[in-house]
Amino acid sequence: MPHETTAQTDELVPAAEPKAGHAQLDRAVETQQDLSDEINGLADAYKRALKDGAPAETQPRLDYPPYRSSILRHPTKSLHHADPETIELYSPAFGHQDVHALESDLTIQHNGEPQGERIIVAGKVLDGDGRPVAGQLVEIWQANASGRYIHKRDQHPAPIDPNFTGIGRCITGPDGSYRFTTIKPGAYPWKNHLNAWRPAHIHFSLFGTEFTQRIITQMYFPGDQLFPLDPIYQTIVDQDARDRLVANYDHSLTEPEWALGYNWDIVLTGPKRTWTENEALGAEGDEE
Amino acid sequence: MSNQTTQLVPTPGQTVGPFYGYALPFEKDNELLAPGSPGSIRLQGTVYDGAGETVPDAILEIWQPDAQGNIVQKTGSFHRDGYSFTGWGRGAVGYSGVYTFTTVNPGPTSPGAAPFISVAIFARGLTNRLFTRIYLPEEQEALAKDPLLASLEPERRETLIARRDPDGGLTFDIRLQGEGETVFLDFQ
Numbered sequence: 001m002p003h004e005t006t007a008q009t010d011e012l013v014p015a016a017e018p019k020a021g022h023a024q025l026d027r028a029v030e031t032q033q034d035l036s037d038e039i040n041g042l043a044d045a046y047k048r049a050l051k052d053g054a055p056a057e058t059q060p061r062l063d064y065p066p067y068r069s070s071i072l073r074h075p076t077k078s079l080h081h082a083d084p085e086t087i088e089l090y091s092p093a094f095g096h097q098d099v100h101a102l103e104s105d106l107t108i109q110h111n112g113e114p115q116g117e118r119i120i121v122a123g124k125v126l127d128g129d130g131r132p133v134a135g136q137l138v139e140i141w142q143a144n145a146s147g148r149y150i151h152k153r154d155q156h157p158a159p160i161d162p163n164f165t166g167i168g169r170c171i172t173g174p175d176g177s178y179r180f181t182t183i184k185p186g187a188y189p190w191k192n193h194l195n196a197w198r199p200a201h202i203h204f205s206l207f208g209t210e211f212t213q214r215i216i217t218q219m220y221f222p223g224d225q226l227f228p229l230d231p232i233y234q235t236i237v238d239q240d241a242r243d244r245l246v247a248n249y250d251h252s253l254t255e256p257e258w259a260l261g262y263n264w265d266i267v268l269t270g271p272k273r274t275w276t277e278n279e280a281l282g283a284e285g286d287e288e
Numbered sequence: 289m290s291n292q293t294t295q296l297v298p299t300p301g302q303t304v305g306p307f308y309g310y311a312l313p314f315e316k317d318n319e320l321l322a323p324g325s326p327g328s329i330r331l332q333g334t335v336y337d338g339a340g341e342t343v344p345d346a347i348l349e350i351w352q353p354d355a356q357g358n359i360v361q362k363t364g365s366f367h368r369d370g371y372s373f374t375g376w377g378r379g380a381v382g383y384s385g386v387y388t389f390t391t392v393n394p395g396p397t398s399p400g401a402a403p404f405i406s407v408a409i410f411a412r413g414l415t416n417r418l419f420t421r422i423y424l425p426e427e428q429e430a431l432a433k434d435p436l437l438a439s440l441e442p443e444r445r446e447t448l449i450a451r452r453d454p455d456g457g458l459t460f461d462i463r464l465q466g467e468g469e470t471v472f473l474d475f476q
Contacts (some may be wrong), residue, residue, distance in 0.1 A: 016433075070414070074464065085435075098363055099366065143307075151309070153309075214408050216301060236300045236302075245456070
């Protein structure tokens with residue numbers, strides 16, 4: 001069968017967009033119930049496997065059919081184990097030459113105040129040994145309070161906020177800490193199936209001290225009723241692992257008459273490199 | 289935190305989604321050095337899905353040693369000054385699924401080692417990033433001794449070796465799924 005032009009494919013274009021991941025035409029009328037049945041079937045199978053002694057899965061499945069766009073985009077062969085070598089044991093360096101301190105405040109990028117609930121999102125970036133990842137880049141992007149991305153291909157009929165772009169960056173402190181001031185993003189509809197809605201989330205892009213620690217992920221908000229319905233959140237089949245993407249409301253981060261606080265720590269893999277004494281002591285990564 | 293030997297469970301990844309285009313790209317993100325400057329080459333390729341269709345919404349990062357094989361630890365990738373090679377670049381594919389970088393041929397990080405470029409791939413529909421390596425097609429002796437390449441069957445091994453273009457550049461296509469599927473790496 002001829003394939004649709006993928007250039008037109010977009011998870012958020014609201015017109016009849018029957019082709020997420022080149023799926024068949026009848027996918028467009030799949031209901032949430034159809035999808036939930038699939039999601040629950042995979043979840044039950046995973047729970048049975050756990051009970052039979054299978055190891056817990058800590059990362060999303062690359063092959064997760066309920067997320068339709070993944071069907072033709074996941075490798076079918078197992079990832080090939082490799083010992084990281086040379087360049088892979090180091091990470092690109094970022095510093096205050098790259099990122100201005102004000103880039104961590106998403107509410108001051110325009111002339112006026114953005115609409116919505118002002119929040120503070122703060123936490124630490126740690127490696128698998130619990131060591132802080134210091135002086136490293138954190139990037140975030142998100143929808144506005146109405147669930148609308150500034151991206152030109154987002155056609156969701158919710159208002160654009162002229163005072164909100166939804167991009168932030170910062171460099172972690174010596175203790176691995178990061179902190180953003182932003183607006184709580186809204187949920188948004190997408191075209192995976194009929195009446196599909198993404199839980200509110202903030203995209204996070206992270207580097208470690210080694211390139212193999214590189215991840216992009218999404219942070220969610222506690223208590224979201226859309227969690228069980230969302231095929232992207234559910235690509236992680238293990239409940240404990242999924243929970244690691246959910247921030248905690250933290251009243252000690254909340255600032256009086258200003259903003260609600262959420263805490264979210266991020267743990268990277270590894271490291272694999274044998275550290276020098278300086279690095280182990282948390283030497284500053286910025287060369288300036 | 290007080291117990292440094294405690295192994296923490298890593299945070300899961302998630303798809304980059306469709307709307308990174310206003311957030312991740314930046315000016316000269318794919319120009320590790322200025323196009324046309326001495327020693328510069330074009331690295332390009334196409335990202336394909338399991339149906340052989342091009343993927344128009346993938347974004348790649350490369351990380352590599354300089355031409356002498358030094359691992360660079362310089363800041364400044366986000367505001368490139370035109371002189372400092374930082375070794376890292378980011379490039380979103382265009383509508384036709386083609387990515388392009390301007391970079392240098394990486395040098396061997398130790399004498400006789402096979403030089404390679406480390407790659408991370410992100411895309412809508414890809415639930416977690418993938419890692420691979422781009423090896424240079426020359427220096428067969430070094431390639432033959434490379435531990436990763438030696439651990440692969442010959443046809444899979446070929447998916448990690450770039451083609452040399454007539455203009456001196458490199459072409460490296462990425463096939464996410466199916467025939468000729470690129471070897472993707474797990475470092476854990």
